[in-house]
Structure formats: structure tokens, C-alpha cells
Amino acid sequence: xxxxxxxxxxxxxxxxxxxxxxxxxxxxxxxxxxxxxxxxxxxxxxxxxxxxxxxxxxxxxxxxxxxxxxxxxxxxxxxxxxxxxxxxxxxxxxxxxxxxxxxxxxxxxxxxxxxxxxxxxxxxxxxxxxxxxxxxxxxxxxxxxxxxxxxxxxxxxxxxxxxxxxxxxxxxxxxxxxxxxxxxxxxxxxxxxxxxxxxxxxxxxxxxxxxxxxxxxxxxxxxxxxxxxxxxxxxxxxxxxxxxxxxxxxxxxxxxxxxxxxxxxxxxxxxxxxxxxxxxxxxxxxxxxxxxxxxxxxxxxxxxxxxxxxxxxxxxxxxxxxxxxxxxxxxxxxxxxxxxxxxxxxxxxxxxxxxxxxxxxxxxxxxxxxxxxxxxxxxxxxxxxxxxxxxxxxxxxxxxxxxxxxxxxxxxxxxxxxxxxxxxxxxxxxxxxxxxxxxxxxxxxxxxxxxx
Amino acid sequence: xxxxxxxxxxxxxxxxxxxxxxxxxxxxxxxxxxxxxxxxxxxxxxxxxxxxxxxxxxxxxxxxxxxxxxxxxxxxxxxxxxxxxxxxx
Numbered sequence: 001x002x003x004x005x006x007x008x009x010x011x012x013x014x015x016x017x018x019x020x021x022x023x024x025x026x027x028x029x030x031x032x033x034x035x036x037x038x039x040x041x042x043x044x045x046x047x048x049x050x051x052x053x054x055x056x057x058x059x060x061x062x063x064x065x066x067x068x069x070x071x072x073x074x075x076x077x078x079x080x081x082x083x084x085x086x087x088x089x090x091x092x093x094x095x096x097x098x099x100x101x102x103x104x105x106x107x108x109x110x111x112x113x114x115x116x117x118x119x120x121x122x123x124x125x126x127x128x129x130x131x132x133x134x135x136x137x138x139x140x141x142x143x144x145x146x147x148x149x150x151x152x153x154x155x156x157x158x159x160x161x162x163x164x165x166x167x168x169x170x171x172x173x174x175x176x177x178x179x180x181x182x183x184x185x186x187x188x189x190x191x192x193x194x195x196x197x198x199x200x201x202x203x204x205x206x207x208x209x210x211x212x213x214x215x216x217x218x219x220x221x222x223x224x225x226x227x228x229x230x231x232x233x234x235x236x237x238x239x240x241x242x243x244x245x246x247x248x249x250x251x252x253x254x255x256x257x258x259x260x261x262x263x264x265x266x267x268x269x270x271x272x273x274x275x276x277x278x279x280x281x282x283x284x285x286x287x288x289x290x291x292x293x294x295x296x297x298x299x300x301x302x303x304x305x306x307x308x309x310x311x312x313x314x315x316x317x318x319x320x321x322x323x324x325x326x327x328x329x330x331x332x333x334x335x336x337x338x339x340x341x342x343x344x345x346x347x348x349x350x351x352x353x354x355x356x357x358x359x360x361x362x363x364x365x366x367x368x369x370x371x372x373x374x375x376x377x378x379x380x381x382x383x384x385x386x387x388x389x390x391x392x393x394x395x396x397x398x399x400x401x402x403x404x405x406x407x408x409x410x411x412x413x414x415x416x417x418x419x420x421x422x423x424x425x426x427x428x429x430x431x432x433x434x435x436x437x438x439x440x441x442x443x444x445x446x447x448x449x450x451x452x
Numbered sequence: 453x454x455x456x457x458x459x460x461x462x463x464x465x466x467x468x469x470x471x472x473x474x475x476x477x478x479x480x481x482x483x484x485x486x487x488x489x490x491x492x493x494x495x496x497x498x499x500x501x502x503x504x505x506x507x508x509x510x511x512x513x514x515x516x517x518x519x520x521x522x523x524x525x526x527x528x529x530x531x532x533x534x535x536x537x538x539x540x541x
Contacts, residue, residue: 002539004486007497009539011530015528066509066510067530067531252537256533
């Protein structure tokens with residue numbers, strides 16, 4: 001029989017330390033739904049998703065019951081919808097967003113991802129049609145999440161797209177001004193977007209993927225936090241070992257769920273994403289891990305180093321636990337979704353600029369940060385450009401999900417409740433990057449992209 | 453299929469009897485028991501064979517949780533694979 005100590009450790013992780021599987025995400029290809037009549041395409045999209053993922057929620061719930069480990073989210077990601085928009089003989093692809101929304105509602109899932117485009121080098125007609133109507137699509141739907149990939153290390157940064165996104169994010173905030181500008185919380189701008197990320201809002205089913213796939217995102221900041229606490233007064237080498245061991249166990253649970261879900265749904269297993277994903281619940285915070293490591297508050301000098309250690313140790317522990325690790329895989333630092341980040345940001349101890357520095361060493365980027373509602377579009381474009389540059393130069397995924405909270409300023413906050421949490425409006429630089437952003441064009445790929 | 457039943461809570465008379473009785477009613481064989489009481493805290497880990505069970509897993513799990521609630525105990529039934537994968541390489 002398995003050692004009782006190990007059994008009780010697992011029980012404790014789940015019962016007291018919030019160990020859970022954050023998401024079981026089914027990726028579904030929509031490439032066979034293409035056509036010129038958008039109404040017909042919408043029907044095919046709805047039918048394919050609801051048929052393929054018919055048993056996703058019930059199967060995940062059954063697995064959660066058998067293993068005694070909660071599976072918090074069941075979600076679906078689809079082929080970038082701009083590929084369907086390309087073939088449609090209309091300039092308004094929003095009916096496809098509505099089809100996704102209806103499919104998600106039928107399946108009983110809270111988010112569906114993939115309503116987006118890859119435009120790191122340029123835009124097709126379908127890309128442009130989808131991007132230009134994004135604010136409407138995201139304000140008219142509830143469950144649809146969107147992404148736009150504006151850069152890769154190989155292609156450089158499409159600054160024309162970055163410029164457009166600044167304007168669109170402002171419009172999203174305005175169109176959902178009666179709902180705390182929630183459309184912005186469902187949109188991510190990416191550099192080096194991954195094709196198998198199971199986490200929203202940036203999940204999509206890449207064009208290199210098969211017909212359907214099961215990807216699983218694990219979690220467990222609370223478990224890592226408690227393990228560090230128990231380790232006591234050890235040096236950082238030993239601390240990294242503690243994190244590695246814990247990450248291994250967490251990831252093994254994710255691998256088991258992924259394998260079982262793939263078998264029962266008869267859909268290939270894709271990857272396990274090793275991310276430490278916080279929730280606003282007390283005891284489920286990445287910020288509190290950093291503070292347990294010895295910072296008086298997240299945001300202090302030393303935060304980037306502590307996060308770099310944490311992120312690296314999580315990956316090293318996790319890679320051995322699963323044959324296929326993918327997605328974003330690293331510590332997430334979404335401000336609104338992390339009790340410790342919310343607290344530090346509210347007290348002014350965590351600055352926007354420190355968050356930007358932190359994103360250089362972890363996944364994924366400037367995430368769920370509320371900024372003043374009167375922030376001009378060019379400043380949002382510049383925020384995106386800065387963050388995307390970090391990804392492009394460092395050969396990693398970075399993302400921007402900022403919320404210019406309409407009608408609000410520093411001292412106010414946006415409150416979504418649930419997993420999206422609460423974000424205090426953070427001050428940002430008021431100097432203008434207008435001329436730089438207006439130039440447009442492409443920032444060339446960095447020299448180290450030339451690896452062939 | 454084998455599962456692990458864990459029982460944690462304040463010690464009292466009849467805990468093992470109550471849990472065993474539910475398992476017997478459900479035609480579940482107990483393969484191994486490890487039990488201890490540490491400063492009034494009762495901790496028991498049971499390995500059980502559920503292949504002959506006359507109810508499905510979620511019904512068994514709910515029944516044990518309910519029994520635990522009535523006795524001030526936390527009772528959980530989990531498939532043994534979760535422990536094997538997390539603690540064995």
C-alpha cells in the first residue's frame with residue numbers, strides 16, 4: 001500500500017492548500033467549417049463544437065469525483081477564427097462570435113477561446129475584418145475570448161497592428177462601460193503566441209494541431225506557498241529544490257487527469273501546462289509565495305529575482321512529470337486574480353513598471369491590470385509594444401491584457417467577482433509616445449532570430 | 453479498481469465500525485487499514501477494492517462525505533492512481 005504519509009500529504013494539498021486542476025481545455029479544429037456564407041459557417045461551427053465537446057463537462061466532473069481533485073474550468077479553444085473570416089463574403093464576422101458564444105452556453109462552459117488572428121507580419125482581409133469588429137464581438141458576447149498575435153521572434157513586431165489594438169482596447173472599454181469594461185478582460189495581445197495554451201483568455205487551437213486535442217492546465221500556488229513555509233530558514237538553492245519537488249507532484253496530478261480525460265473522450269492528449277495560476281482566494285496567490293520567500297511585499301526590489309527562481313524551479317520540477325509540457329508553463333502574475341497582488345497594488349507597493357520587469361522572467365505578461373479610463377490609445381499601443389518587445393527579444397511568449405477602466409481613475413477599482421477578481425486602477429506614465437506609435441511599420445526581428 | 457478512503461477528525465467511539473459498515477453495505481472489500489490517533493486526532497487510511505461495488509463512485513463518495521459530516525469527520529474516497537502518480541516516479 002502507498003505510504004500513509006504521502007496519502008495524507010495529497011489530501012492536505014487538495015483540502016487545505018487549494019491544489020486543483022485549473023482547466024481541462026479541448027482544442028477543436030474549425031478548418032472544415034469554412035465557407036462563403038457566414039450563416040452557414042456559423043451553423044457548422046456551432047454544430048462541430050457542441051458535438052465534439054458534448055461530453056467534456058460531464059467527463060471532467062466524473063474524473064474530478066474519482067480522483068478527489070477539483071477541476072475548476074472546462075473550456076474549449078478553436079482554430080483562429082480569422083481563418084474562417086477569410087473565406088466569408090462579408091466584412092462583419094461577428095456572427096461567428098455569436099455562434100461560439102451559443103456553443104459555449106450549450107456545453108455549460110464559461111469561456112471559449114480562439115476568436116482571434118495571427119498578424120505578426122501582416123493582415124489578410126479576414127484578419128482585418130475580425131480585428132476591426134473585435135470591440136463589438138466582445139461586447140455583444142459573454143463567453144468568447146479573443147487574442148491577436150502581433151509579433152514573433154522570427155518575424156519582428158507588426159506595429160501597424162499594435163497601433164490598431166490600442167484604439168480597439170479603448171473602444172472595448174467604452175462599449176462595456178456599464179460592465180466595468182469587461183470586454184478588455186477577454187482580450188489578449190500576444191508575442192510568440194503558443195498553439196496549445198489551455199488558459200483563457202489567450203487559448204486557441206493552432207493550425208499545426210490535429211482535429212481535436214486535450215490540454216490541461218495545472219495550478220497550485222497555495223501548495224508551493226505552504227511547502228516553502230514548511231521548509232523554513234533554508235538558503236535559495238534548497239528553496240529551489242523544495243519548489244521543484246512540489247511542482248513535480250502538482251504536475252503529475254495534471255498529467256493523470258489529462259491522460260484519463262483524453263482516453264475517456266477518445267481525443268489525443270496534447271500537453272500539460274505547468275503554470276502556477278493564482279485565484280483571488282486567500283491561500284492561492286503567487287504574490288504570497290514571493291513574500292514567503294522573504295520579500296516584505298511583492299513589488300519590492302528583489303521581486304524579479306524571486307520570481308525568476310520560482311518560475312525556473314516550477315518548470316524543472318514539472319518537465320519530468322509529463323511527457324509533453326507546453327502552453328505557457330510558468331508563474332502567472334495577473335493582478336486582479338491574485339489576492340497578494342491586489343493588496344500590494346492597492347497600497348502602492350507594486351508598480352506597473354515593476355510588473356513589466358517581472359514579465360521578463362515569467363509567463364505571461366501584463367495581465368489583468370486596470371489603468372485609468374482616460375488613457376489615450378497610443379499609450380495602450382506603447383504598453384503593448386514594450387511588453388511584446390520583451391517577448392520578441394527574449395524568445396518567449398508575452399501578452400498584454402490591460403483594462404482602461406472607463407470613467408475611473410487611480411484610487412478606483414474594477415470588480416468582476418469570481419475568477420477574474422478585482423483590480424485597483426494603477427498609475428502609469430502620462431508622457432506621450434504618440435509620434436513613435438504613429439510611425440507604424442514593422443520593428444525588424446532581432447538578430448538572434450537568425451538561427452538557421 | 454482500488455480506491456483510498458481517508459478519515460480525519462476528532463477521535464470517537466465507532467468510527468471504524470461506521471465506515472466499515474457503509475463499505476460492507478456497498479459490497480466493497482477492505483484490503484488494508486492504517487490507523488492512528490495523535491493528540492485526539494483520528495487519522496485512518498484504508499485501501500479498498502471497489503470493483504464489486506453496487507453503487508457508482510460518485511454515490512459512494514457522497515455517502516461517505518455525508519457519514520463524515522454526521523460524525524464531525526472528513527471522509528474522502530479517491531482513486532488510488534492519484535497517489536501512485538503523485539508520489540511514485
